[in-house]
Amino acid sequence: MLKILFAPLQGYTTGIYRKAHAEIFGGVDAYYAPFLRIENGKPREKDLRDLETSNPQHSNSEKQTYAKTVPQIIANSVDEFKVLTDALIAKGHTEIDFNMGCPFPMQVNRHRGSGLLSDTQTVQAIMDEIKKMSSTANGTAPIKFSVKMRLGQYSPDEAFALLPILNETPLVQITLHPRLGKQQYKGAIDFKSFEKFYSECRHPLVYNGDISSVSQICEMEKSYPKLTGVMIGRGLLARPSLAAEYKAGNANKAENANTKDVRKNGAISESEFTNKLLQMHQIIFEHACKTYQGDSQILSHVQSFWEYLEPSIPKKIFKKIKKAGKLSEYQEAIIELRGQS
Ligand SMILES: Cc1cc2nc3c(=O)[nH]c(=O)nc-3n(C[C@H](O)[C@H](O)[C@H](O)COP(=O)(O)O)c2cc1C
Numbered sequence: 001m002l003k004i005l006f007a008p009l010q011g012y013t014t015g016i017y018r019k020a021h022a023e024i025f026g027g028v029d030a031y032y033a034p035f036l037r038i039e040n041g042k043p044r045e046k047d048l049r050d051l052e053t054s055n056p057q058h059s060n061s062e063k064q065t066y067a068k069t070v071p072q073i074i075a076n077s078v079d080e081f082k083v084l085t086d087a088l089i090a091k092g093h094t095e096i097d098f099n100m101g102c103p104f105p106m107q108v109n110r111h112r113g114s115g116l117l118s119d120t121q122t123v124q125a126i127m128d129e130i131k132k133m134s135s136t137a138n139g140t141a142p143i144k145f146s147v148k149m150r151l152g153q154y155s156p157d158e159a160f161a162l163l164p165i166l167n168e169t170p171l172v173q174i175t176l177h178p179r180l181g182k183q184q185y186k187g188a189i190d191f192k193s194f195e196k197f198y199s200e201c202r203h204p205l206v207y208n209g210d211i212s213s214v215s216q217i218c219e220m221e222k223s224y225p226k227l228t229g230v231m232i233g234r235g236l237l238a239r240p241s242l243a244a245e246y247k248a249g250n251a252n253k254a255e256n257a258n259t260k261d262v263r264k265n266g267a268i269s270e271s272e273f274t275n276k277l278l279q280m281h282q283i284i285f286e287h288a289c290k291t292y293q294g295d296s297q298i299l300s301h302v303q304s305f306w307e308y309l310e311p312s313i314p315k316k317i318f319k320k321i322k323k324a325g326k327l328s329e330y331q332e333a334i335i336e337l338r339g340q341s
Helices: 015-024 045-053 078-090 120-134 157-167 191-200 214-223 234-238 242-255 270-291 295-312 315-323 327-340
Strands: 003-006 030-036 069-073 095-100 144-152 173-180 205-208 229-232
Touching: 003 242, 015 030, 015 045, 015 270, 030 045, 030 078, 069 078, 078 095, 078 120, 095 120, 120 144, 120 157, 144 157, 144 191, 157 191, 173 191, 191 205, 214 242, 229 234, 234 242, 234 295, 270 295, 270 327, 295 315, 295 327, 315 327
Parallel strands: 003 030, 003 229, 030 069, 069 095, 095 144, 144 173, 173 205, 205 229
Antiparallel strands: none
């Protein structure tokens, strides 16, 4: 069975979203937090605070409802890399993901994310730092690192030039989104390059990109037996039950292996789905009401929850949610949705 990892999406998979998802839908082996970055020479406070919401440093009883969260950093130099890792280590994190895939011009133009992929020298220097921090030789506790990357900013040659360096670095996994930075999140996925990377990569490999159904996950599992997992972003935002349905489908298969009654998958009913969606929303809504002030601030935080859910709820209600300018209008739409479940 493949591991299911929840991809980081800045503005969507916030700390409270991750916590609520783990509590209500589950099925995810680890959540990757959106990147922590340098702002005005320091790690961005807002990102650090958000990590606390789903941070594993809680009492044992609380820990059970918190799925594993891996923080992520984005950096353009060893200096930035060190400042960010130090801030996370100070907060007790022991595993960190390094972003070499973000295609947003704000980051790429500053030589970060996929803008770093063509700079083998800087990547080598950062990987040397990872080597140091992954060992106990300097008397400090070892930190585990993973990398999330694309094939390149302009050409897949960039990833293949880096692969020997990455292969020599003690990474726990590489997640590959087989597109170029210039494509952002659209256009064809380059499976040919993915397969080459898959055969040459010596680390556990995770596939990321456009997965939105259980059958697609099963297809990946069958086509790439060495694959460790799939990382899913928009597909899980659109169907938060996806990971649990894949896991339940596998459990059903194992349970019914010797009978003729093999259930195809672990799909949940639409009414159960809507019920769970409302429960998850309630957690996020209450958190927003406690954390922010005024209708517009609260609304801007809760409306993003619905953005990818358009196909999963009635069109009329989706429009009402999106258009609501007052909290009372928003709540009316939620009550209407509750009536349908
Ligand atoms: C709005 C948005 C924000 C994102 N933020 C991050 C981020 O902070 N870190 C990261 O590694 N990837 C980020 N991504 C990329 C996703 O993690 C993922 O790689 C991408 O959506 C492709 O996977 P999917 O097709 O399963 O959604 C972001 C993508 C979008 C659309």
